[in-house]
Amino acid sequence: MKLAYWMYAGPAHIGTLRVSSSFKNVHAIMHAPIGDDYFNVMRSMLERDRNFTPVTISSVDRNVLARGSQEKVVDNITRKDAEERPDLIVLTPTCTSSILQEDLQNFVERASLEAKGDVMLADVNHYRVNELQAADITLRQIVQFYIEKARKGGTLPEGKTEKPSVNIIGISSLGFHNHHDCQELKRLMADIGIEVNEVIPEGASVHNLKRLPRAWFNLVPYREIGLMAARYLEQEFGMPYVDITPMGVVETARCIRQIQQIINQQGAGVNYEGYIENQTLYVSQAAWFSRSIDCQNLTGKKAVVFGDNTHAAAMTKILAREMGIHVVWAGTYCKYDADWFREQVSEYCDEVIISEDNGAIGDAIARVEPAAIFGTQMERHVGKRLKIPCGVIAAPIHIQDFPIGYKPFLGYEGTNQVADLVYNSFTLGMEDHLLEIFGGHDTKEVITKGISADSDLGWTKEAQAELNKVPGFVRGKVKRNTEKFARERGLAEITVEVMYAAKEAVGA
Amino acid sequence: MIAQPEALNFECETGNYHTFCPISCVAWLYQKIEDSFFLVIGTKTCGYFLQNAMGVMIFAEPRYAMAELEEGDISAQLNDYEELKRLCTQIKRDRNPSVIVWIGTCTTEIIKMDLEGLAPKLEAEIGIPIVVARANGLDYAFTQGEDTVLASMAARCPDRSPVAEAEKDERNAIAKLLNFGRKKEEVAAAEAEYVNHPPLVLFGSLPDPVVTQLTLELKKQGIKVSGWLPAKRYTELPVLEEGYYVAGVNPFLSRTATTLMRRRKCKLIGAPFPIGPDGTRAWIEKICSVFGIEPKGMDEREAQVWENVEDYLQLIRGKSVFFMGDNLLEISLARFLIRCGMTVPEIGIPYMDKRYQAAELALLEKTCHEMGVPLPKIIEKPDNYNQIQRINELNPDLVITGMAHANPLEARGVSTKWSVEFTFAQIHGFTNTRDVLELVTRPLRRNNSLKGLGWEKLVQEEAKV
Ligand code: SF4
Ligand code: SF4
Numbered sequence: 027m028k029l030a031y032w033m034y035a036g037p038a039h040i041g042t043l044r045v046s047s048s049f050k051n052v053h054a055i056m057h058a059p060i061g062d063d064y065f066n067v068m069r070s071m072l073e074r075d076r077n078f079t080p081v082t083i084s085s086v087d088r089n090v091l092a093r094g095s096q097e098k099v100v101d102n103i104t105r106k107d108a109e110e111r112p113d114l115i116v117l118t119p120t121c122t123s124s125i126l127q128e129d130l131q132n133f134v135e136r137a138s139l140e141a142k143g144d145v146m147l148a149d150v151n152h153y154r155v156n157e158l159q160a161a162d163i164t165l166r167q168i169v170q171f172y173i174e175k176a177r178k179g180g181t182l183p184e185g186k187t188e189k190p191s192v193n194i195i196g197i198s199s200l201g202f203h204n205h206h207d208c209q210e211l212k213r214l215m216a217d218i219g220i221e222v223n224e225v226i227p228e229g230a231s232v233h234n235l236k237r238l239p240r241a242w243f244n245l246v247p248y249r250e251i252g253l254m255a256a257r258y259l260e261q262e263f264g265m266p267y268v269d270i271t272p273m274g275v276v277e278t279a280r281c282i283r284q285i286q287q288i289i290n291q292q293g294a295g296v297n298y299e300g301y302i303e304n305q306t307l308y309v310s311q312a313a314w315f316s317r318s319i320d321c322q323n324l325t326g327k328k329a330v331v332f333g334d335n336t337h338a339a340a341m342t343k344i345l346a347r348e349m350g351i352h353v354v355w356a357g358t359y360c361k362y363d364a365d366w367f368r369e370q371v372s373e374y375c376d377e378v379i380i381s382e383d384n385g386a387i388g389d390a391i392a393r394v395e396p397a398a399i400f401g402t403q404m405e406r407h408v409g410k411r412l413k414i415p416c417g418v419i420a421a422p423i424h425i426q427d428f429p430i431g432y433k434p435f436l437g438y439e440g441t442n443q444v445a446d447l448v449y450n451s452f453t454l455g456m457e458d459h460l461l462e463i464f465g466g467h468d469t470k471e472v473i474t475k476g477i478s479a480d481s482d483l484g485w486t487k488e489a490q491a492e493l494n495k496v497p498g499f500v501r502g503k504v505k506r507n508t509e510k511f512a513r514e515r516g517l518a519e520i521t522v523e524v525m526y527a528a529k530e531a532v533g534a
Numbered sequence: 535m536i537a538q539p540e541a542l543n544f545e546c547e548t549g550n551y552h553t554f555c556p557i558s559c560v561a562w563l564y565q566k567i568e569d570s571f572f573l574v575i576g577t578k579t580c581g582y583f584l585q586n587a588m589g590v591m592i593f594a595e596p597r598y599a600m601a602e603l604e605e606g607d608i609s610a611q612l613n614d615y616e617e618l619k620r621l622c623t624q625i626k627r628d629r630n631p632s633v634i635v636w637i638g639t640c641t642t643e644i645i646k647m648d649l650e651g652l653a654p655k656l657e658a659e660i661g662i663p664i665v666v667a668r669a670n671g672l673d674y675a676f677t678q679g680e681d682t683v684l685a686s687m688a689a690r691c692p693d694r695s696p697v698a699e700a701e702k703d704e705r706n707a708i709a710k711l712l713n714f715g716r717k718k719e720e721v722a723a724a725e726a727e728y729v730n731h732p733p734l735v736l737f738g739s740l741p742d743p744v745v746t747q748l749t750l751e752l753k754k755q756g757i758k759v760s761g762w763l764p765a766k767r768y769t770e771l772p773v774l775e776e777g778y779y780v781a782g783v784n785p786f787l788s789r790t791a792t793t794l795m796r797r798r799k800c801k802l803i804g805a806p807f808p809i810g811p812d813g814t815r816a817w818i819e820k821i822c823s824v825f826g827i828e829p830k831g832m833d834e835r836e837a838q839v840w841e842n843v844e845d846y847l848q849l850i851r852g853k854s855v856f857f858m859g860d861n862l863l864e865i866s867l868a869r870f871l872i873r874c875g876m877t878v879p880e881i882g883i884p885y886m887d888k889r890y891q892a893a894e895l896a897l898l899e900k901t902c903h904e905m906g907v908p909l910p911k912i913i914e915k916p917d918n919y920n921q922i923q924r925i926n927e928l929n930p931d932l933v934i935t936g937m938a939h940a941n942p943l944e945a946r947g948v949s950t951k952w953s954v955e956f957t958f959a960q961i962h963g964f965t966n967t968r969d970v971l972e973l974v975t976r977p978l979r980r981n982n983s984l985k986g987l988g989w990e991k992l993v994q995e996e997a998k999v
Contacts, residue, residue, distance in 0.1 A: 027607050027617040029624060030581055030600040037578040059640040061555020061671030064583045066938035076945035079938060082919070083550050087672050091644075102550065109919065121577045122640045125608055153605045156578075422585075 032384040032404055034334075034359035034422055039120040040065060041160030042148040043081055045168070045251075046116040048199040048227035052168075053080045053112040057099050057130065058120040060085040068200060072428055082106055086123050095126075096133050103137035103145055113232045114144045114168070121152040144232075146171055158250040158334070159362060161198060165227055166254035169235055173262065176236035186240055190289045190296075191221040193241045193259075195267075196252025197228040202337065202421045203435050204228065210437035211247060214272070218282065218298055220289070226255070239263040243288045245281075247271055247436055249336040250360065266291075272436050273340035274444065275306050275313050276347055305438050312441035315449070316348050324452055325350040330394060332379070332387055332401040333420025335360040337435070339370040341400050341419050344444060346374035351448075354394045355379050357387065384408075395503060398451045413502030417451035483509050484519045492522050504529075542899055542909055544886065549917020552938045553860050553884050554954065555583050556669040556679030557637050562958070563683055564597045566739045569767045571631035572598035573621065575649070576639030597629060603641055610645070615652050619659065626662055633768040635683060638668035663768070665690060675884030677786040677861045677957060680739055684763055684790040688737070688798060691763065691774040729756035731825040735772045735800070737763040737790055738783035740962055747963045748783065748808060755822050755829055763790070774798045781821055783808055783962060786862035788890035804890070806897040808962050809863070810870030810970065811839040816897055839964050846971040849978050851875035853931035856924075859883045859916050860936045860953035865891055867934070867956060868910055869898040871974065877907045879928050882916035932977060949977040 039056065043065045046054040056063060063083040069075050084102035086095060103115050117134055119126075134147045149167050150160045176182040192215055197208040208225060215222055223241035224234055238244075244259060244267040246252040256267040266288045272281040279302045286298045306313050329351050331342045335358050342356040357379030358367045364380040371378060379390055388408040391399060399409045399416035403424045409416035418426065419435075434440045485493065496504050504525075511528035512520050557580055560572045574580055581600040601621050606612040622634055638649050653664040667686045669679035736748070736759055749759045761772020774780075776799040782791055785807050794800040805820035806813045815836045822829040840847070855871055857864045859882025868878045888895065902909045913921075918939065925933060925948060933943055933950045940950045951973060961970045 027575075027601050027603060027612070027621060029621050030602040032585060033578065033581055036582045039579070040582065058579075059555075059671035060551075060553060060675060061557065061583060061640075062579055063552055063938070064555075064587055066552060067936070068586060070938050070941045074941055076942060078922075078942045083552070085550060086640075091672065120579045122579050122644070125641060125644050153608070 034382055034384070034402060034404070036157035036422070037121050038150050038152045038155050038157060038160035039118050039148075041155075041157035041162070041251075042116065042118045042150055042164040044157070044199050044201070045161050045164040045227050046114075046118075046148070047080050048197075048229070049114070049168070050229055050231050051080075051112050052114045052116060052232060053082065053106050053110060054116045054118060055099065055102050055106060056081055056083045056118055056120065057095060058083060058086060058123045060087065062120045062122065068423070072200060072423060072425055074428065080110075080112070086126075091126075095128060096136070099130070099133045100137045100140075103133075104140045107137075107141040107143050107145075112143050114146065115141065116146055116148050116164070116168075118148040118150070119152065124152040144171070144175075156362070158360065161251045162254045165196070165198075165251060166258050168232065169226070169238065169255045170258055172232050172235035173238070173259075182236055183240055186242055186292075187221060187223060189221050190219065190292070190294050191223040191241045192285075193223050193238050193244045194225045195244050195246050195255050196248045196250075197225055198251055199228065200423050201248070201251070202334075202423060202427055203433060206432055206434035207247065207436040207440070209432070210434035210439050211245070211272070213439075214278075214282075214437045218285070218301060219296065220285070239265060241265070242292055242294075243267060243285070245285070247336075249339075249363065249366070250334055271336050271340050273337070273440060274344035274348055275310060275438075275441050277340060277343060278437060278441065279306065310438040310441045312348065312438075312445040315445045316350075324448070326352055327398065327452060328352050328354050328394065328396040329398045329400060330355050330357075330391055330396045331375070331419070332357040332359075332399070332405050334358065335363055335367050335370075337420040338400075339367055341444075342371045342374050345400070345448065349448060354396055355390060357381060357390070395506070398448075400448075400451070415451045417447040419447070483512055483517075486519060486521045489520045489522045489525050492525060542895060542912060544888075544912045544914065546914040547917045547920065548915050549920060551859060551882070551884070551916050551918045551921075552936045554587060554676040554936070555580070555671045556674040556676055556682065557584065557639060557671075558587055558676060559669060559679030559683060560584065560598050560637060561587075563635075563680060563739060563764070566741075567633075567764050567766070567768055569632035569769065570597060570635055571625055571629055571633070572635045572637055573601050573625065574598065574637040574639065575601040575603065575618075575647070576637075576641050577603055580639050580641070597631065599625070603645075608641070608645055614647055615656065618652060619656055622656060622660055622662070622664070626660055631662065631768075633663045633665055635665045635667060635686075637679075637683075638666065638670055640670045640672050643668065643670050643672055663690065675860075675862070677784070677863070678789075678885065680784070681787045681789045684737055684739070684787060685793040687764060687768075687771065688774070688790055688793045691771045691798070693773070693775060693798070695773050695775070727753070727756065728758040729825065729827055731757060731827070732777065732779055733760040733773075733775070734758070734779045734781065734803075734821070734825075735761045735763060735774060736781055736783055737794065738787055739764055740783060741960055742766065744960050744962050744966065747965050751814070751818060751963060752821065754831070755818060755827055757821060757825060757827065774800060777801065779803055779824065781805060781817070782890075783817075784863070785866050785891055785894060786885075788887040791890050804893045806869070806894045807866045809866040810873060811836045811964050811967050812873045812901070813866055813870060813894075813897070814962070814964050816893075820893065835964060839967050843968050843971050846968070846975050847874055849975045850932075850971075853877075853978070854879060854928070855932040855934060855974075856921075856928065856930040857881045857883070858918065858921055858933060858935040858939065858953070859913065860934075861957045863953075863956055863961075864934075865894050865898055865912070867961075867970070869894065869901050870970065872898070872901050872905055872907060872910075874971070875905070878910040879908075879930065880913060880921070880924065881910045882913045882921060884915060886912060886914045932974070949981055951977055 043054050046052050066079040066081055069079040084099050090098055130147050134145050138145045148164050150163050194211055197204050212222055224238055244256045246256045246267055246269045259265045268284045270281040272278040282298050282302055286296055329345055331338050338358045342353050345351040346353050353375035355377040356371045356375040359382050361380055368378050384404050391408055399405050399414055400419045402420050406416040406418055433443050508525050508528040512524055557574055564572050636649055649666045653666045657664040665686045667682040669682040752759055765771055778800045780794045780800045781803040791802050795802050803821055803824050806816040808814040808817040815832050819829050854877045864881045864883045868881050933948055934953050935950050937952055940952055943950045955973055959969055960966045
């Protein structure tokens with residue numbers, strides 16, 4: 027048992043549902059107690075989906091527990107098959123119902139006899155993997171299912187597309203800025219003369235999955251979702267894949283160069299250097315911004331980065347390489363893929379942190395007192411309490427990650443967005459915090475030890491007045507540094523004198 | 535039109551419907567009971583639900599947490615007692631609450647973790663009361679979570695009035711609140727304003743201002759509320775002696791009612807619920823009648839409230855509202871909205887306790903007859919898919935629904951209101967009538983202001999559902 031207050035990655039079934047519901051005309055049946063169908067709310071509310079979420083709960087209650095669930099699950103699958111004629115029905119338990127250890131594969135087989143569409147059980151170990159891993163697994167499973175089906179039916183198309191082409195793999199429902207990223211990637215591909223063969227799973231039809239091998243290569247923009255499918259396709263068809271996240275000017279260029287190499291190996295004969303140079307120097311504002319006087323003022327400022335592997339790694343590189351910002355530590359909650367993260371960021375930060383414990387992350391932030399944080403909604407909140415601005419760069423997903431306007435993180439437009447985010451975080455961050463995004467659930471008395479802002483030290487009236495003169499966005503820091511100074515010297519009261527002594531001592 | 539004097543029609547669809555998990559009650563109960571700590575013992579799925587649904591999970595370490603069961607717990611390799619002891623000791627050390635409420639979940643049910651057996655032992659060992667509520671999604675829906683908690687707390691209410699005056703003072707927090715700032719003699723005089731009647735305890739978690747409002751309404755009739763379950767603090771739980779009277783303020787508290795009657799030998803006053811001026815009046819009148827009191831000024835009070843909301847009533851009169859069913863407040867809200875002049879073709883509800891809601895159902899029937907409108911169909915455990923077909927046929931002016939269906943219905947030109955808002959808004963008593971109508975009329979007012987734009991249906995093809 028562990029005492030948990032917050033989780034960065036959700037449970038496995040969320041990942042499965044994110045993938046299944048991204049496809050067009052795929053329905054999921056969730057075999058679970060009634061309170062577990064919260065996914066529908068997230069889809070409907072966060073994505074502002076106009077359609078009913080293609081997920082139906084086949085609820086497990088006392089009756090079902092007593093009588094066994096087979097009949098009910100099979101009924102619900104065949105019923106949905108008849109009602110909406112989905113191409114595919116994916117059955118998934120949640121971690122709760124998977125404890126029942128039923129033979130769900132058998133349920134699926136029985137339902138398949140009657141259903142017109144395909145039926146499959148999401149093959150995920152709910153005890154062992156989280157949302158991101160499950161999404162990756164489910165996507166591979168669905169791809170494999172349809173490739174094998176086509177192979178058996180002899181409908182697998184032969185050969186490649188005439189022009190160089192790509193499958194973009196891993197764009198999914200409830201993904202962090204996925205829709206805008208996808209648009210930007212399509213634009214990028216169009217710019218460099220590459221046709222988009224398929225985008226999966228978002229908006230894709232399972233019938234088209236057999237066409238995947240026709241593309242010249244696969245692009246997997248996110249480390250978390252899509253790699254398994256890409257590796258499967260590589261293994262089956264020898265399809266190469268590019269897994270460099272095109273985020274930031276340098277990595278976008280590296281991604282394009284790898285694409286160039288891959289398609290040239292297949293006889294394309296392209297040279298993208300001119301394009302990269304033009305985009306970098308004249309189209310994207312990010313490179314210019316890095317040289318501009320605005321950014322000069324950011325040089326050497328301290329920042330910390332935390333998020334999923336994809337975004338935390340990319341952000342660390344951008345800050346360190348492209349903006350000259352000092353990344354004190356970079357961290358990820360993707361514990362299962364920690365080696366990759368370490369390898370990616372080690373040279374760009376002083377310390378690497380791998381943790382799923384939001385408390386530990388909060389403490390790590392408090393410990394280094396950075397000038398800005400780039401993290402998840404959780405770190406944003408920590409920042410709010412420490413009065414440190416925070417730019418949100420990664421899931422857990424939040425309504426703010428579904429802006430109405432165009433805000434990609436990838437590609438050249440993404441570089442502009444990220445530059446804005448960085449600049450605003452360092453300068454305007456504090457104003458943003460006034461927005462009170464989380465609606466006042468914050469009860470004042472409860473503050474963890476690690477990031478405690480309350481003090482046991484007395485401030486004289488004058489010192490307090492002096493403190494109040496300090497601009498809001500550094501006040502917390504001055505206060506903490508002064509108190510630290512006083513505590514170290516065993517002073518019980520903080521006077522104006524102590525304050526200024528502290529300022530001199532620690533440069534607060 | 536004269537309504538047919540038919541009886542209410544109940545159906546149970548046992549369908550697939552959407553509601554919140556009952557463990558969500560933690561979100562409001564931890565705020566209500568200020569010295570409590572809620573520990574939800576479940577899986578990541580439970581935690582993820584709380585984190586997302588309530589949006590509160592722990593930005594500031596509120597007084598609740600997950601005891602997340604891991605593989606070792608589920609396969610029973612670990613000792614439940616030792617594990618819970620470790621967590622509760624930590625909670626005691628860090629937060630020092632007056633009570634720890636263990637919220638069971640589906641998982642503790644499925645693996646048959648003996649929470650009731652473990653609690654007394656641990657309680658004795660660490661010296662903090664532990665209340666066990668099995669608010670799981672196998673047996674309950676949404677607001678019933680509160681029912682499970684209050685039913686367990688009912689067992690913990692002291693069974694004898696403390697003798698010492700000082701202590702009495704402390705226990706009787708509400709009396710203190712009402713007498714705030716008065717001198718002793720005045721308090722004594724105030725006591726005289728009450729009729730002599732057996733003690734009355736109210737149950738149901740309401741925001742503090744509403745507690746005060748309802749307590750004052752009863753005081754106007756000379757009725758003294760001896761306490762509320764739950765109170766603001768666990769240490770102020772009301773005394774419950776055999777023969778005390780109890781009355782509920784919420785329609786989803788049937789287990790609490792049963793516990794109070796069977797285990798605490800209290801007498802339940804079965805009344806409609808104090809939602810809307812009609813319900814509030816009926817509730818007060820019923821309590822008065824039990825105590826042999828002639829209620830005063832009810833006509834004027836109710837009439838005045840109606841008059842105050844006439845502007846809103848004009849917006850909804852003659853319109854229809856469809857309840858998909860979510861929070862068990864449906865019958866009371868439907869009854870109130872029918873009284874407002876609306877029609878209700880269907881009331882979906884996750885669970886229908888016809889005994890505990892008997893007075894409310896009778897008032898619903900009476901209201902329909904008096905207003906000359908057909909009786910609604912009451913559908914227990916509805917099937918959302920079927921409901922959507924019925925909504926398409928009936929084309930109601932408003933659908934009160936869970937969050938999963940609101941946007942898709944809106945996109946199809948159906949006005950909706952989230953049922954969950956009625957759970958969290960202040961809707962009880964005379965005073966809050968306007969607030970309920972504020973919620974009900976908002977989509978209609980929004981429509982009025984968007985009307986000119988001609989944006990009705992925002993889905994392209996006629997989608998299958
Ligand atoms: S329905 Fe059961 S498993 Fe699901 S969140 Fe509720 S208690 Fe947890
Ligand atoms: S380890 Fe247990 S609680 Fe965690 S996700 Fe898996 S099944 Fe659910």
